[in-house]
Amino acid sequence: MQANAGAAPGRENKMTCAEFQQELPYIIDTGGSAEQEAHLRDCKVCADLVQDLRYIAEQAKLLVPMHDPSPRVWDGIQESLEREGLVKPRQARRSFLGLNS
């Protein structure tokens, strides 16, 4: 099915793709009006677009943290805490537990 770029003859009251896509940012996660839902049923281009955008959002939710920071981060934290006097220098010279360096 082609994009409904303008109102087709005999379909003057139907929503165009441009009108639908203008509202899409505000309805994609919540659902639209009956007219918008009707356009989605009738227009494969807009249906594919919505399907793609929802698929991207679904895949993003599955991304998990993969990487640890380098040991220099913990070293920097210790040095800063020592400099600010928030921990005793004796503690700060090396890892409190020796686990994160």
Place this chain on the structure above:
Amino acid sequence: MKATPAAEAVASKPSSGSKKTTLATAKKILASGITEAEAIDRAKGGDGEAFEMLYGLHKRRVYSLCLRMVGNTAEAEDLTQEGFLQLYRKIATFRGESAFSTWLHRLAVNVVLMHLRKKGLPEVSLQETLEPQEEDGPKKDIGARDNVLAGSIDRVNLERAIESLPPGYRIIFVLHDIEGYEHNEIAEMMGCSIGNSKSQLHKARMKLRDLLNTSRTEKARR
């Protein structure tokens, strides 16, 4: 860090999930045999070892958040460091009204946003929203495509595409679609309207769609 794998797994969940796991989080057992809740209490009293346990438990998630938001390893490490330093200074104010991971996460987001604000990046993106560019507007003549993306995205491609988003789009996308923040929360953090947040997210997803389609086409040509 010797936090148990189970504890690491809980800490690695997206925030949308962590908001629902307050009890589970409080009962996490750390390597030393104390719970996370006990480690928090001890860290409030200035116990460095307890603080290090909390760092070990949450470093991956905080670092990943920073890395995805700024897209630069060195910057992300600096921000992770700053986030945990702020945690050390502010942990006494944690009242347990939300999960600790949620609270820490919000703290880290604020650190990143403050950093980006100093660089002027969010302001640029909001301006873009206020003055939409032609290419961002609704496409009136898209034409039919052969395929949809479904089933074609792998984690590496998606991560790569997110990295190449313009900063303003990337921040909103990471906060909403990866980290699970609602538009009203993002609007509050970013100092923009909910409509702005929705508009930016939509542009980010559209840009990702283009990037992923391009990547798929190039792959098919090889």
